[in-house]
Amino acid sequence: MIEKLPVKIVSDNRQARYLYEILETYEAGIELTGTEVKSIRMGKVNLRDGYALIRNGEAWLSNVHxxxxxxxxxxxxxxxxxxxxxxxxxxxxxxxIGLLEQQGLTLIPLKMYLKGHWVKISLGLGRGKKLHDKRETVKRREDQREMARAMKRF
Structure with a gap:
């Protein structure tokens, strides 16, 4: 029987779901040094400006602090x-490679977490939202809050 490893979310990129429409998600490991792992365990990670790209058949994570x-x-x-x-x-x-080149999509880091003793990152394959899509997302979220408040009263 396979045991589930405990998952602890270290960093979450909440702005990515606001700026991009996420089509698919992938789980990847990261090649890190010892001090990076120690810093990640302390939660000192910022994924906000990060992105992933593919160069020479290898995937790279860039601009993650x-x-x-x-x-x-x-x-x-x-x-x-x-x-x-x-x-x-x-x-x-x-x-x-096929999806990024043909459809003009972007690879964005969504979450960094510890799965057991491994550091993993969740990547989202996303398409950039237009301004009206962002407004629609905010409006839908506000409507859901209003409905939740109304249901709580009764």
Whole structure:
């Protein structure tokens, strides 16, 4: 019987679902250094400006800020915004190459979490929303809140 590993969400990119319409999600591992892992376990990650791209048949995570680990010295630390290699299967990468080039979609980091003792990242394949789509999302969310308030009263 397979045991479920405990999942602890370290960082969530809430703005991504507002700016993009997410079509598919993928789970990937990340190639990290020791101080990066320690910093992630402390929750010092910012996914807001991050994106993923595919270069030479490899997936890379760019512009994600992982703060330097403060307990160790400056010499052994990592650079906060360096490019990090994503660990995906070759079939997934080939599928993503086709979708990204043909349909003009974007690969956005949605969540970073600890699955057991592994650091994983959830990537969303998204299409950018127009201004009217964003307004519609806000309006739908406000309507749901109003309905919840009305139901709570009765």
């Amino acid at each position: 992982i703060s330097p680990y403060e307990i160790s010295g400056k010499y052994f630390n990592h650079e906060p915004r360096r490019n990090r290699k994503l660990l995906l299967h070759k079939k997934e990468i080939n599928k993503l």
